[in-house]
Amino acid sequence: MSARRRLGARWRRYRPLRTRLAVAASTAVALVAVGVCAAAFAVIRYELYHQLQLNLTQSATLATQQNRGAAPGVLAGECRFLSAPACAQIVPADPAADPAEPYLLPVSEPVREVAAGQRAPYYRDITLDGRPGRMLTTPFGKGKALQVALRADTVEQGVRQAAGLLALVGGAGVLLAAGLGYAVSRTGLAPVARLTATAERIAATRDPRHRIELPPGPPGREDEVTRLAATFNTMLGELEQSVTAQRRLVADASHELRTPLTALRTNAELLARADRLDPARRERASAALGRQLREVTGLVNDLIELARDEEPQPLVEDVRPAALLAYAVTSARAHWPGVEFRTLVEEEAAELTMPGVPARLSRLLTNLLDNAAKFSPPGGPVEVELTPRALTVRDHGPGIAPEDLPYVFDRFYRAESARALPGSGLGLAMARQIARAHATDLTAENAPGGGALFRLPLPPGAKRPAGGEA
Numbered sequence: 221m222s223a224r225r226r227l228g229a230r231w232r233r234y235r236p237l238r239t240r241l242a243v244a245a246s247t248a249v250a251l252v253a254v255g256v257c258a259a260a261f262a263v264i265r266y267e268l269y270h271q272l273q274l275n276l277t278q279s280a281t282l283a284t285q286q287n288r289g290a291a292p293g294v295l296a297g298e299c300r301f302l303s304a305p306a307c308a309q310i311v312p313a314d315p316a317a318d319p320a321e322p323y324l325l326p327v328s329e330p331v332r333e334v335a336a337g338q339r340a341p342y343y344r345d346i347t348l349d350g351r352p353g354r355m356l357t358t359p360f361g362k363g364k365a366l367q368v369a370l371r372a373d374t375v376e377q378g379v380r381q382a383a384g385l386l387a388l389v390g391g392a393g394v395l396l397a398a399g400l401g402y403a404v405s406r407t408g409l410a411p412v413a414r415l416t417a418t419a420e421r422i423a424a425t426r427d428p429r430h431r432i433e434l435p436p437g438p439p440g441r442e443d444e445v446t447r448l449a450a451t452f453n454t455m456l457g458e459l460e461q462s463v464t465a466q467r468r469l470v471a472d473a474s475h476e477l478r479t480p481l482t483a484l485r486t487n488a489e490l491l492a493r494a495d496r497l498d499p500a501r502r503e504r505a506s507a508a509l510g511r512q513l514r515e516v517t518g519l520v521n522d523l524i525e526l527a528r529d530e531e532p533q534p535l536v537e538d539v540r541p542a543a544l545l546a547y548a549v550t551s552a553r554a555h556w557p558g559v560e561f562r563t564l565v566e567e568e569a570a571e572l573t574m575p576g577v578p579a580r581l582s583r584l585l586t587n588l589l590d591n592a593a594k595f596s597p598p599g600g601p602v603e604v605e606l607t608p609r610a611l612t613v614r615d616h617g618p619g620i621a622p623e624d625l626p627y628v629f630d631r632f633y634r635a636e637s638a639r640a641l642p643g644s645g646l647g648l649a650m651a652r653q654i655a656r657a658h659a660t661d662l663t664a665e666n667a668p669g670g671g672a673l674f675r676l677p678l679p680p681g682a683k684r685p686a687g688g689e690a
Contacts, residue, residue: 239405246394246401253393257386264382268375269354273343276356279306280368284360292364293319307348307369310360311335325367331357335365345372352376411449418452428460484509484516538573539581541678545606548585552602556593560601568608574682576658584654584662587647588613588674595672610678616671620664628664 287295287310295308311327312318313335326346333339334357341358352372360366418430431453487509490497497505542565549561592602595617603614620628631649648664655662659679667673 242398242401242405244401245404246398249397249400250394253397254390257390257393261383261386265379268378269372272354272370272372272375273356276306276343276354276368276370279308279370280356280358280366283308283366283368289361291319292317293321294324297324307367309367311365311367313363313365325355325369327367331365331367334359335363411446415449415452418456422456428456428463431456481516484513535577535579536575537578539576539578540571540573541581541611541682542570542572542606544578544581545585545604545611548582548589549604551586552589552593555590558598559593559596560599561589561593562601562603564603564605566605566607569606572608572678572682574658574679576679580654581658584651584676585611587651588676591615591647592617592672592674608678608682611676612673613676614667614671614673619666619670620672625664625666629662 283295283306287308290310292310292312295310296305297307297309298305307324309323309325311323311331313332315332330339330342334341337359341356343354343356346353346355346369348369348371353369354372354375355367355369357365357367414433421430422428487505490505491502491509545563545565549563552559553561589602589604592613592615596602596615597617600616602616603612605612605614629648629652631646648662652662655676659681660677663675665673665675
């Protein structure tokens, strides 16, 4: 990289974006202004000299018409005055035919060539009595050339005046460009400045409730910076929800852990004085301590699993939902001996496979079956059905109250009717998270005739094994 490029890169790196945008806009407008002035100067200069050359051509035509057949020599010589007609003289091709009197205008070899017909007519700048002039040399009959000259100082003065005026206009254009560039940078980067201030305020206060004020306007017609600010506001909203959910999770977890930890401490202190207890009370305290330890361990494990957003890819494999369902139902029957589990697996769904983590999917099915068994009335069945499209689990309990339905999958949420039942309120939240990690979702509704119905659509990756029947 050259030194100039390194210097430019260093300047861009250490200058604010507003300064760089102002300089870029000012430079662009200034270049346009200077270019327009330069083009105008070229046009004016060309037109002034073109008009002078037209006058010379007209003077040469008039002199030719008025002096046909004239001998070499000076025809008119008063051109040293601005109001005088053009100077004119006839020059022969052979210097031996020159008149005795000296010529008024300079005679050079190109003039003799024009007279001899060896060169085309041409214009050239000369000096007339110390004043600038313009001369036309053109053929005048056979073997002779006509020279016509006019003073050009008025043209040069007009060119100088135009150059000065356009220079002033160009300078004013550059200053105007600088002002416009500054205004453009301030106006164009105002949302970016507000975005930066909001981000700095959030970083300082750690409060994601701040938002960037967006300019009014019809939706769908925002510019790129406004869309960036709107996207940033959306991100702040998601961040606020995430922070709120995190704080609620910590608060709910601390609330749920407080009771079992208090019971653990009480039983531990009681067992510390085991020498004062009879064997029966010591046995009950020991059993209660073990049960509470298992509950706390399960609650902590559930919280750890809920904190995981996706399944570990190395553990993903092709699994059969029918086989996982059979295993989960067998385990549920052993855990809930008083509940009847009815299973229906359609023939087309028996051989289906899908990508997933077997242990996590088994946990999902176990949580659904435990929830259904927990709310089933004595002797009430739990109906499980697997089709090529979805898995459904239904109980015949009281169902879900309409005011509780939107929150059944929230962490630690427990309806009023479920507060006296065992559980921590994490089972359904974990089941939905596992479902979403496997590219599907879990929904809840009230079943016709009573009870709750949970539906798990099979993900798009579910398929029949190779070689199976169509």
